Amino acid sequence: MPKPDPRPESIALLERLVAALAARGIVSEEEIAAKRAATERASPQIGARMVARAWIDPAFRALLLADGSRAASLFGADMRGQPPLGVLEDRPGLHHLVVCTLCSCYPRAVLGYPPAWYKSQAYRARAVRDPRRVLAEWGTVLPPDVQVRVVDSTAEYRWMVLPLRPAGTEGWEEAQLASLITAETLVGVRLPQPGPALPA
Amino acid sequence: MTPRFAPGQRVRVRPVWPEALGRLHLRTPHYLRGQAGVIERCLGRFPNPEDLAFRRPAAERDLYHVLFDQRAIWPEAAPGDTLLVEIFEHWLEAADAQA
Amino acid sequence: MAQSEPPPPYHHDLGGAARFRCTPIEPDDPPLSDFDRRVDALRALLRQKGLITTDEQRLAIESLPPEAYDGLTYYEKWLRAIVAVLLARGVIGWEDLA
Structure with a gap:
């Protein structure tokens, strides 16, 4: 290495x-x-806030899925001269995992610098071929009836995942919801998990 | 201009390996060559990166999101798992052209 | 090309590469160095000024010899690619860097 x-x-x-x-x-x-x-003003906090808003605001969710770049610019991301942002929605029974096998394409405008593991040759090689074992290395084990959809980010778009809102977060405020979201959940190697402590 | 392929249509990534011709800039991964998939959506038109990389005039081409069955590509894959990949039109042919 | 074996993938075309089948992925993300951040910012500036495009940069990285592709850090590869593109375009000369 x-x-x-x-x-x-x-x-x-x-x-x-x-x-x-x-x-x-x-x-x-x-x-x-x-x-x-x-x-360095771009960080996963931008993506996290977008997801939290989408979880509580159906109109924003629709915009996020239809035009990720515009949705991102509403959250302060500088999209000028940037590749278009595409957002892929997890559904019950469908889980997305993003990789770039040819280089390291990453939605930097809303997630910041790509993490070392995302750029690693092992992740790029294995995520398309062995996604469930890759996910398991992050402790993410999905039942067989959940389809794993690997997104190989090969060309013009940069892709981000809109994860499912976890159970147990009913009534949470937007900022609390955003705190569940990390770069790892927006790429799809982890699922957002509500912590053991109940919100106030 | 209307894209040649529509969502739901079965397509195949052309079974060609231009790597044999020398150093080119290709955005269609080697592992997908010859594989059949389904058009998920049209993603718009973009200047061809195969030209842009060499600073040649680059005509715009239609780009698609194409959905593949992982198992057709990797026999060890879990049933039902899929792959979603951006592919330019000149890399695709209708799958029923050669069953 | 049809009757013979397909040529191997380019070295950078890693999807499914069997040589990584048993390589665990290090899940940590150490902070970037000052060098990394400077190269990143320089690339962004040069792109903004129209002196490098994403696809030129990608091609330059893909054209690195396999030992360099595997052995250099991510931003060392970026730096090599930036230099290659600026030399090819005549923005700088090799005497500037020798």
Whole structure:
């Protein structure tokens, strides 16, 4: 497996590249810092809030499924120049799992940086062929009568899952519901689980 | 322009392996070549990434979400499990053309 | 092409690759390094400025030798791809990087 730390020569190459681009007036350090800050405003909290809203607001749910990009922009995601966002709805008996076997396509505008496991070669290779064992590695065991639908994100869209609202969350407020949602539930490796503590 | 295929229609991913021709940019995974599936929905028209990757003029092509039975692809798959994949029109043919 | 065996997948085309059948997936997600975040931001800026497209970047990553594809970190591959595209477009020259 690749080491998580970049090699010194890669760091040196990046700095020479940035210096060359800066010398030509193409990119400045200030622009890089600003772009980095803007990128880091995207996080799974955006996707989580969208799902929680969809669970309590049927009109928003309809919009989310019909035009994910517009729904995301209503939650502050910057969709300009971004690939279209598609949202796939889990139903009783149907569970979606998203992977990109060719690279690592990921709905970054609403989930932020892709996690290391999503980018790993093992996940990319196995999710399409052995999804139930992959799910089991996250402790997600689905009964045989639930169809696992693996979504290989090969081309133009970025896909996010709208999971089923878990039982036991009746009467929860939107923020409480959003707290159940993580990047893992929006990709489909985990199901949202209400914690052992009952909400106030 | 009307897409060539409609939701519900049976299609097949063309059984071709252009990898043999050299370094190309292909967005149809190798494991799906020759596999039969069903059009789930039309996803719109997009410039062909096979051209964009080389900065060639890229004509727009229809893109589809195609649903496959996992078991037809991987014999060890659980019955009923499926795969949903974005595939451009030029990679698809009507499945009844060659049963 | 019909009568002979299909050629193997490109190295990056990993769907179903048998060599990973028994490789567990590490479920953790360590934080990105400063290098990672800088490369990510630089790529986003260059794309915004029309100097690289997603598909050019993808092709450049796919064109890495298998040892580099397997051995480099995710953002090291991005950096190599950015450099390859900018060199090919003539935005920079190799003398800038030597």
